[in-house]
Amino acid sequence: MTRVVVVGHGPSAHRLAESLQGFDGTVTILGEEPRPAYDRVALTSYLAGKSAEDLTYPVPDGVTPRLGSRVTGIDRAARTVTTADGAVTAYDVLVLATGSAPFVPPVPGKDLPGCFVYRTIEDLDAIRAAAGTATAGIVVGGGLLGLEAADALRGLGLETHVVEMSPWLMPRQVDEGGGAVLRGHVERLGLTVHAGAGVARITGEDRVTGLVKPDGEVIPAQIVVFSAGIRPRDELARAAGLAVGERGGIVVDEGMRTSDPSIYAIGECALAGGQIYGLVGPCFTMAEVAADRIRGGSGSFTGADLSTKLKLLGVAVAQFGQMSGALDVTYLDPVGGVYKKLFVSDDASTLLGGICVGDAAPYDTLRPYVGKPLPGLPGDLLFTGSGVTPDLPDDAQVCSCNNVSAGTVRAAVLDRSLTDVAGIKACTRAGTTCGSCVPLLQRILVKSGVPVSKALCEHFAYSRAELFEIVQVRGVTTFTQLIEEHGTGRGCDICKPAVASILASLHNAHVLEGENAALQDTNDHFLANIQKNGTYSVVPRIPGGEITPDKLIVIGEVARDFGLYTKITGGQRIDLFGARVEQLPQIWRRLVDAGFESGHAYGKALRTVKSCVGSTWCRYGVQDSAALAIMLETRYRGLRSPHKLKSAVSGCARECAEARSKDFGVIATENGWNLYVCGNGGFKPRHADLLVSDVDTDTLIRTIDRFLMFYVRTADRLQRTSAWLEALDGGLDHLRDVVVHDSLGLCADLDVQIERHVAGYFDEWRATLEDPDKLRRFTSFVNAPGVPDPSISFATERDQIRPVGVSS
Amino acid sequence: MTNWTSVCDYADLLPERGACALLGTEQVALFRTFDGSLYATGNRDPYSGAYVLSRGIVGTRNGEPTVASPMHKQVFSLVTGACLDDPATVIPIFPIRVSSGMVEVSVL
Numbered sequence: 001m002t003r004v005v006v007v008g009h010g011p012s013a014h015r016l017a018e019s020l021q022g023f024d025g026t027v028t029i030l031g032e033e034p035r036p037a038y039d040r041v042a043l044t045s046y047l048a049g050k051s052a053e054d055l056t057y058p059v060p061d062g063v064t065p066r067l068g069s070r071v072t073g074i075d076r077a078a079r080t081v082t083t084a085d086g087a088v089t090a091y092d093v094l095v096l097a098t099g100s101a102p103f104v105p106p107v108p109g110k111d112l113p114g115c116f117v118y119r120t121i122e123d124l125d126a127i128r129a130a131a132g133t134a135t136a137g138i139v140v141g142g143g144l145l146g147l148e149a150a151d152a153l154r155g156l157g158l159e160t161h162v163v164e165m166s167p168w169l170m171p172r173q174v175d176e177g178g179g180a181v182l183r184g185h186v187e188r189l190g191l192t193v194h195a196g197a198g199v200a201r202i203t204g205e206d207r208v209t210g211l212v213k214p215d216g217e218v219i220p221a222q223i224v225v226f227s228a229g230i231r232p233r234d235e236l237a238r239a240a241g242l243a244v245g246e247r248g249g250i251v252v253d254e255g256m257r258t259s260d261p262s263i264y265a266i267g268e269c270a271l272a273g274g275q276i277y278g279l280v281g282p283c284f285t286m287a288e289v290a291a292d293r294i295r296g297g298s299g300s301f302t303g304a305d306l307s308t309k310l311k312l313l314g315v316a317v318a319q320f321g322q323m324s325g326a327l328d329v330t331y332l333d334p335v336g337g338v339y340k341k342l343f344v345s346d347d348a349s350t351l352l353g354g355i356c357v358g359d360a361a362p363y364d365t366l367r368p369y370v371g372k373p374l375p376g377l378p379g380d381l382l383f384t385g386s387g388v389t390p391d392l393p394d395d396a397q398v399c400s401c402n403n404v405s406a407g408t409v410r411a412a413v414l415d416r417s418l419t420d421v422a423g424i425k426a427c428t429r430a431g432t433t434c435g436s437c438v439p440l441l442q443r444i445l446v447k448s449g450v451p452v453s454k455a456l457c458e459h460f461a462y463s464r465a466e467l468f469e470i471v472q473v474r475g476v477t478t479f480t481q482l483i484e485e486h487g488t489g490r491g492c493d494i495c496k497p498a499v500a501s502i503l504a505s506l507h508n509a510h511v512l513e514g515e516n517a518a519l520q521d522t523n524d525h526f527l528a529n530i531q532k533n534g535t536y537s538v539v540p541r542i543p544g545g546e547i548t549p550d551k552l553i554v555i556g557e558v559a560r561d562f563g564l565y566t567k568i569t570g571g572q573r574i575d576l577f578g579a580r581v582e583q584l585p586q587i588w589r590r591l592v593d594a595g596f597e598s599g600h601a602y603g604k605a606l607r608t609v610k611s612c613v614g615s616t617w618c619r620y621g622v623q624d625s626a627a628l629a630i631m632l633e634t635r636y637r638g639l640r641s642p643h644k645l646k647s648a649v650s651g652c653a654r655e656c657a658e659a660r661s662k663d664f665g666v667i668a669t670e671n672g673w674n675l676y677v678c679g680n681g682g683f684k685p686r687h688a689d690l691l692v693s694d695v696d697t698d699t700l701i702r703t704i705d706r707f708l709m710f711y712v713r714t715a716d717r718l719q720r721t722s723a724w725l726e727a728l729d730g731g732l733d734h735l736r737d738v739v740v741h742d743s744l745g746l747c748a749d750l751d752v753q754i755e756r757h758v759a760g761y762f763d764e765w766r767a768t769l770e771d772p773d774k775l776r777r778f779t780s781f782v783n784a785p786g787v788p789d790p791s792i793s794f795a796t797e798r799d800q801i802r803p804v805g806v807s808s
Numbered sequence: 809m810t811n812w813t814s815v816c817d818y819a820d821l822l823p824e825r826g827a828c829a830l831l832g833t834e835q836v837a838l839f840r841t842f843d844g845s846l847y848a849t850g851n852r853d854p855y856s857g858a859y860v861l862s863r864g865i866v867g868t869r870n871g872e873p874t875v876a877s878p879m880h881k882q883v884f885s886l887v888t889g890a891c892l893d894d895p896a897t898v899i900p901i902f903p904i905r906v907s908s909g910m911v912e913v914s915v916l
């Protein structure tokens with residue numbers, strides 16, 4: 001039985017342990033940190049709310065890491081290692097995976113309290129604690145990790161400075177031109193960049209008070225984070241007499257073996273082919289090679305792709321292949337903050353590399369072509385970004401984190417009949433680390449021609465758009481009729497609400513009318529949003545966010561009388577939480593009497609049209625944005641759709657209403673309105689695209705009418721407009737052709753449908769209150785109407801209720 | 809052993825929908841499916857801890873009658889109480905019948 005001992009428990013050690021699963025021997029990991037290996041690449045997300053558990057990798061079966069165990073010495077003759085607690089552990093094979101440590105330049109004051117590095121969860125805890133009393137922070141180092149640390153300081157609310165020795169930021173990933181554009185982005189975010197500047201000293205008596213630059217300028221700050229490069233942790237290897245490089249790093253051969261054949265070194269501490277690799281992808285490959293060798297294989301590590309793509313401070317930065325070449329083609333948009341450059345061979349036939357700032361689309365499409373013939377004219381490739389979608393050659397690497405080629409992905413898709421990206425991830429590991437290759441995986445999947453099933457669920461073999469056509473053309477009016485004629489079984493929580501939504505879009509009937517009631521999920525069924533403890537929330541419509549004092553008072557009184565938690569929402573209206581089902585009609589009776597109506601916060605329907613105050617009050621406003629927002633919200637209220645719909649209207653280009661993050665957003669111009677469509681906040685933010693510009697109000701409304709109805713007819717279930725547009729063949733141009741130029745001859749039809757919706761609108765809550773049959777459902781217990789649910793209870797926090805007693 | 813308690817009129821239950829009955833401290837979710845059959849399960853959603861299963865969407869999976877939790881959509885068999893997405897989790901099921909137009913359940 002071979003005893004493998006691993007020193008260090010970082011990502012490299014973790015991947016090694018995974019790759020040794022099922023190996024005939026023991027694997028002991030000695031890690032200095034107080035917790036098992038975690039995803040260091042995602043470290044910064046810890047400050048944004050991820051927990052240490054979220055980041056921690058699952059420990060593979062059969063491996064018991066000894067945590068908090070620093071190895072202090074290696075006895076190569078006896079084949080043992082000693083840990084700080086004095087314990088001695090014997091090995092047959094030793095693997096050094098000690099990673100690296102941040103480099104702290106030897107400047108006076110570097111050890112003062114208030115000086116930090118940015119490498120471990122403990123470092124982040126310490127920085128967060130210190131930020132509580134600080135106002136300003138400095139990051140020394142403007143590379144990839146330095147800017148990430150700067151973003152973290154900014155996120156902690158500090159005035160943030162970045163001091164970088166080179167004349168521009170991220171010198172290892174971008175050239176001077178890219179650096180200038182990047183600097184513009186960083187400064188617009190409010191950070192101060194000191195490029196071409198070193199550090200003379202850190203000032204302070206018993207705590208940091210600031211930093212002095214060599215030119216004498218003083219930057220006051222209470223926190224300094226050093227992120228000026230990394231140094232491999234080769235101290236154990238050095239002391240044990242293993243070969244190390246001149247500038248550090250444990251020398252290894254292609255099989256990751258050090259100068260002692262029973263000792264391997266992997267990850268950031270290893271000097272492979274004369275190079276230290278500071279990216280996790282190559283570290284993983286080294287771990288796999290070492291595991292293979294330990295099992296008797298002959299795998300080898302012959303270098304790795306150092307391409308990087310990341311989003312720092314919201315700015316996309318990417319670099320692939322070489323950073324120079326005989327010829328280059330540059331695209332520069334200083335206003336939009338976009339810089340893209342491609343390097344090609346002297347005959348302009350072969351792609352050598354590229355740099356992107358502000359738009360990384362070329363990275364996704366072009367990285368696999370490095371060293372291969374260009375798939376198009378360089379200028380076209382840069383301008384259109386993702387304009388080319390040729391088939392990738394089999395040997396093109398698609399996932400650099402896990403070294404997976406297009407051929408491997410394609411083979412997995414075909415051999416195992418995969419139909420989604422999740423399957424590709426599980427079979428090949430591609431896409432499981434930084435995720436930047438996922439769009440490429442999706443593309444390969446689609447291009448492979450596998451039948452990606454469009455069936456809604458086991459009950460219908462049709463997509464939502466096809467069901468919409470069926471319902472419309474055949475004049476279907478009930479779910480029962482639809483499933484009997486076109487489906488199987490009795491439906492489920494996927495198809496029932498989808499069909500309910502289609503029937504509602506087409507027929508305008510009350511969602512609780514007849515059989516419809518049984519199709520709705522609990523939100524639509526009680527016309528309110530369910531909360532974690534089984535209570536519901538109430539959101540009256542407040543069009544455009546405009547409300548009279550009298551109506552505000554009514555909301556306050558209702559909330560007070562029913563003891564509801566009250567909050568201003570992100571949608572410019574007010575949400576009242578904690579109502580039991582039997583209270584909902586009583587609450588709505590009061591609200592309806594005061595002139596409120598349903599806000600459809602519970603439905604896949606129009607939510608809010610936010611607005612700014614516009615030209616009525618604002619000195620910059622050029623049109624009455626509030627009036628238009630109220631008009632739009634009133635026009636489209638109650639429109640049921642595949643997913644929720646949000647909108648906003650801003651009175652000028654300053655965009656205070658954030659219209660470009662909405663499904664449809666309107667921005668006033670001197671001459672009329674610009675209409676933007678298919679924006680999204682939420683999970684995957686997307687800026688809306690300009691559909692038409694400088695149009696008058698009638699044209700605007702006609703265009704929105706058609707846009708909405710076209711979406712309602714053709715989108716998939718739960719597909720927001722942004723995802724719908726991205727999947728739409730022909731994209732924005734096709735959409736404009738359909739709704740502006742009527743290329744499909746659909747517009748008359750769309751116009752009729754919207755007019756029917758507008759004319760047929762009624763308030764769902766008022767109608768419910770008028771119908772005793774519908775009201776009967778609003779009770780907690782069928783055998784004890786009026787008895788409140790005893791499982792619901794509340795505590796008080798900041799003078800309002802909060803749910804208690806729900807386990808999760 | 810069964811100990812029938814009458815809870816409501818059969819007509820109070822809507823086809824393809826649930827309702828909840830309170831029996832002592834026990835919350836029982838009652839379901840009437842499209843073919844008129846009745847089922848009774850616990851009302852507590854074991855995943856969220858909230859008493860809400862009676863408000864889920866009723867349907868079928870491979871012919872088996874089901875309810876989906878309104879909280880996070882796990883699907884339970886109305887026949888066995890097993891969660892079809894995670895068979896290790898099972899909710900209680902109770903005997904239910906109609907007697908002279910009244911729905912009766914037994915929680916013993």
Ligand code: SRM
Binds near residue numbers: 567568570607608720
């Ligand atoms: C109340 C509110 C938060 C607040 O306290 O401010 C809220 C609360 C909820 N949001 Fe939201 N969202 C609220 C504004 C937003 C916004 C901001 C906005 O609308 O300007 C966004 C980002 C904008 C966007 O949608 O593009 C937002 C993005 C989401 C998402 C992600 C959507 C996406 O496309 O990724 C979800 C999940 C979903 O819908 O699938 C969600 C879902 C939810 C749900 C419905 C979750 C749930 O199923 O329980 C929450 C329940 C609301 C309730 O019980 O009343 N909420 N949510 C806001 C209500 C606004 C309103 O007046 O209607």
Ligand SMILES: Cc1cc2nc3c(=O)[nH]c(=O)nc-3n(C[C@H](O)[C@H](O)[C@H](O)COP(=O)(O)OP(=O)(O)OC[C@H]3O[C@@H](n4cnc5c(N)ncnc54)[C@H](O)[C@@H]3O)c2cc1C
Binds near residue numbers: 119
């Ligand atoms: C903030 C941040 C962001 C990053 N972002 C990216 C990114 O976007 N993309 C990317 O590719 N890479 C990124 N990296 C780099 C990536 O995290 C590293 O490449 C990776 O962590 C290397 O793994 P490793 O296991 O070799 O070393 P490490 O992660 O350094 O792990 C080594 C472990 O060994 C322990 N150790 C050292 N000496 C001893 C000893 N004597 N006894 C016991 N234990 C010891 C250390 O405490 C440590 O836990 C980022 C790094 C940081 C800090």
Ligand code: SF4
Binds near residue numbers: 612613621622651653
């Ligand atoms: S968007 Fe323009 S008009 Fe509206 S509040 Fe802002 S600055 Fe004023």
Ligand code: FES
Binds near residue numbers: 400431
């Ligand atoms: S490139 Fe990072 S996961 Fe594929």
